[in-house]
Amino acid sequence: MFGNLFKKKDPIEKFWQYFIDHEKELYNFRDEDIENLFGDLYRLISKVNNQLVFSVPKPLIDGKREFTISGSRIAKNFPDVKRLVEGAPEMDNFTIVAFNQRNDDEHGTSTNDIEITRDDIFFDYTYEQEQNELFVSLYIKGFKEENDDYYAVVLDLLELVIGEYALATEITEVEFNMLNTKYDLLPINDLPKILEDIKKGTRL
Structure with missing residues (x-):
């Protein structure tokens, strides 16, 4: 009896309870709200796993706001991402997404004055079928x-x-190299098709 009375609330439940309690503010957030409103969410998500992060793009999709939970590209975090997303309640204003998705609309990325576009990267690869291992060399x-x-x-x-x-x-x-020639290299936009063919077993 007393054990149940003092049982700590699941951090996933606490996370989504905060989300429900502040759903309207999160949906209509302004830049000046970010530090307080999302700061509390970051503290709560860190109780689930301190390497999980989330993103909330401003543009709406069909009137709903996407809320994406990421495992920081670390595979051992992915079960916690899935548990958190699976624990999400139904909400009218939000679509909860597991993992950062591919985005064909974005042509490039930048950080600290370095900008890379899709046109700047080529690759080749080796696929070892028996071990199901894919090695990608970027140029x-x-x-x-x-x-x-x-x-x-x-x-x-x-x-x-x-x-x-x-x-x-x-x-x-993934191996990183400087691009010296495009000869016999593939454009980076071909990589999704290669991954799909490997999963289907049509590329050896």
């Missing part, structure tokens, strides 16, 4: 190995091209 225009910002911005672009889940679970290893 990037202007890439500087010693600058960590290049790795970050290229991974952000890869996430746009194939989505967070595929990036973390379907590619065994």
